[in-house]
Amino acid sequence: MTRALWALEPGRVEFVEEPHTPLPEGGFRVETLYSGLSAGTELTFVKGTNPAVLTGWDAALGLFTGEPNGGGYPVRKLGYMQVGRVTEARSAAVRPGWLVAMTYGHRTDYTADPRADRFVRLPEDLDPLLGIYVAHMGPICANGLLHAAADVHGGDVRSLGDGVRGRKVAVVGAGVVGVLTALFATHHGAAEVVVVDPTPSRRATCRGLGLEAMDPDEVDVGRALKERWRHGPGDHGADVVFQCRGRSRALAVALRALRPQGSVIDLAFYTDNAAEVCLGEEFHHNGLGIRCAQIGRVPRGLAHLWDRERLSAETIDLLRARGADVRERLVTDLVPLEEAPALMADVAERRRHVVQAVFTVDGGGPSAGSRSYR
Numbered sequence: 017m018t019r020a021l022w023a024l025e026p027g028r029v030e031f032v033e034e035p036h037t038p039l040p041e042g043g044f045r046v047e048t049l050y051s052g053l054s055a056g057t058e059l060t061f062v063k064g065t066n067p068a069v070l071t072g073w074d075a076a077l078g079l080f081t082g083e084p085n086g087g088g089y090p091v092r093k094l095g096y097m098q099v100g101r102v103t104e105a106r107s108a109a110v111r112p113g114w115l116v117a118m119t120y121g122h123r124t125d126y127t128a129d130p131r132a133d134r135f136v137r138l139p140e141d142l143d144p145l146l147g148i149y150v151a152h153m154g155p156i157c158a159n160g161l162l163h164a165a166a167d168v169h170g171g172d173v174r175s176l177g178d179g180v181r182g183r184k185v186a187v188v189g190a191g192v193v194g195v196l197t198a199l200f201a202t203h204h205g206a207a208e209v210v211v212v213d214p215t216p217s218r219r220a221t222c223r224g225l226g227l228e229a230m231d232p233d234e235v236d237v238g239r240a241l242k243e244r245w246r247h248g249p250g251d252h253g254a255d256v257v258f259q260c261r262g263r264s265r266a267l268a269v270a271l272r273a274l275r276p277q278g279s280v281i282d283l284a285f286y287t288d289n290a291a292e293v294c295l296g297e298e299f300h301h302n303g304l305g306i307r308c309a310q311i312g313r314v315p316r317g318l319a320h321l322w323d324r325e326r327l328s329a330e331t332i333d334l335l336r337a338r339g340a341d342v343r344e345r346l347v348t349d350l351v352p353l354e355e356a357p358a359l360m361a362d363v364a365e366r367r368r369h370v371v372q373a374v375f376t377v378d379g380g381g382p383s384a385g386s387r388s389y390r
Contacts, residue, residue, distance in 0.1 A: 020123035021356055023091040026064030027364075029357045032092075037127050044105040046116060047125045051353065052097030052148035053373040055363055056191060056262060057285060061091045062364045065287040093121035099138070099147035100126065110135070117150035117328070122356055124377055136328045143343060146335045148374060149196065154331025155324055156311045157196040160283045161204065162322055163307050164256045166315035167279045173318060176330055177204030179256060184245045186237075186254040187211045188270045189261025190218035190229065192372050193283055195346055196334075197258045198227050203334050208245075210254075212237050212269060213261070221371060224345045225338075232265075238272030238298070251275055259284050264292035267306075271298045279305040349373035 017033040024030055039045055060066035067073070069088050072081040096119040102112050109130040110116070115138040120126040128135065138147045164179030175181075185206045187198040190213035201209050211222045211229045219229035230237055242252035253275035259267055262284040270280045271293075298304060314322045335342065351359050353375040362368040 018123055018125050019353075020092070020121065021094050021353075023061045023089060023094055025089050027062065027361070029062055029094070029360050031357070036125075039104055039106055039127060040129070042107050042131065043127055043129050044107050044110045045103050045125060045127050046098075046100035046118065046120075047103050048098055048100045048123060048353075048377045049115070050099040050145050050148055051095055051122045051356075051375040051377070052153070053356075053360065053363075053370070053375065054096065054153070054192075055370055055373065056193075058094050059360065059364045060285070060287055061094060062360055067287075095119075095122040096152045097148035098122075098126075098151070099144055110137075114138075115144050115147065117147040119152045122353065122375060124353070134324065136325070139332065142332060142335060143339055145347065145374060146339050146343060149335065149342075150328050150331050152311065153192060154196060154334070155327035156283065157193055157200055158327040158330045159311055159314060160197050160258050160260075160281050160309045161200050162318065162327070163281045163309035163315055164258070164279070166318060167256070167281070167305070167307060171315075171317035173315075173322065175204070176200065181205035182207050183255035184241075185209045186241060186257045186270070186273045188257060188259050188266045188273075189213060189284065190215065190222050191260065192346065194258070194260035195222060195225065195227070195371075196342075197260055197283065198222070199225065199338055199342070200330075200334055201258070202227070203337060210241065212266075212273075215369075217369065218371065221345050225341050232269050237269050241273045242275075245275070247275060254278065256281060262286050264288060264290045267293050271304055271306075274298070274302065274304050276302040277304070278302075279307050281307050281309050283309050347372045347374055351375055353377050 019031045020034055022032045072083050074081050098118045098120055102110050102114045105112055107130050116135040117138055118135050136150050161176040165173040168179050180201045183206055185201045187194050190211050198209050198211050211227050212232050213219055214233045222229040241254055246252050254273045257270040257273050257280050259270040259280050259282045267290055348371045356375050363370055
């Protein structure tokens with residue numbers, strides 16, 4: 017039997033046993049080693065605040081319809097950061113023994129179809145645990161840089177560095193998305209990168225990675241960065257701001273920090289609809305822009321050059337350069353998969369704070385019952 021983690025209703029996350037399906041011709045089977053927790057998006061399903069479970073989504077029209085339409089509970093797939101080992105294959109596309117990054121949710125194993133399921137073979141020189149970032153989370157952050165590059169160069173983007181190289185960059189939010197985005201910007205030649213977050217432990221994580229961090233509760237970030245970054249008369253502030261925290265206040269901070277006619281590249285998910293954002297202030301008077309950079313699409317006209325595979329390759333390149341630091345500083349919790357429901361409940365109820373929690377399955381990490389919290 018396969019054990020899969022489902023959200024049965026708000027506040028109730030449990031394992032459900034599913035029978036193994038026969039391995040079809042052309043398919044392959046993966047046994048999970050590591051499964052990363054997205055402490056933002058996933059927990060909205062646990063808390064019942066995700067729009068997908070509150071109101072139906074019409075994919076053809078791109079509209080929320082007001083009524084759940086098959087998108088409510090139970091939520092059968094939680095998680096999109098998996099690393100597994102191929103154990104069986106009836107396909108020439110994969111071989112038993114390969115380590116692959118995929119997005120099939122928190123479960124002990126998965127039967128895949130290479131015609132429909134995306135997988136990325138992990139190189140032998142990469143720490144397998146860091147593979148949790150390769151299929152989806154890393155490309156989310158790389159796509160943010162791609163949007164910044166398209167904002168400057170349109171369809172003529174040659175490198176992820178085209179939007180940040182030599183420029184002054186602010187990143188609001190020091191969760192996993194914010195930290196990886198800041199590391200991408202540094203890796204691709206940003207002149208300066210400042211990360212903004214109110215949580216002391218997250219700022220400490222940034223400093224441990226060599227990133228400058230600022231507390232918006234102690235400093236007027238907009239004033240501080242505009243006094244620091246002067247481009248000319250009446251032209252102060254960050255060249256680009258990556259907004260990576262799903263709070264209205266965070267978006268307001270991002271807008272205040274921008275130089276005139278700059279753009280916020282927004283990677284955040286606002287479950288409160290960003291109702292407190294004031295669009296009559298800096299947004300209006302400085303002629304600012306907000307570009308939504310969600311992983312469902314790359315900038316218009318770039319899909320043929322910058323597909324998900326290339327963004328995964330960029331992620332592997334970053335992890336080769338900074339992987340040891342990422343594992344030491346960003347991965348705060350290693351937990352056996354059996355303990356996932358309890359950990360998710362604790363994080364959702366704010367009884368425990370994590371940056372990156374990783375669930376381990378047999379052979380993928382600590383033995384059952386062990387844990388490593390920082």
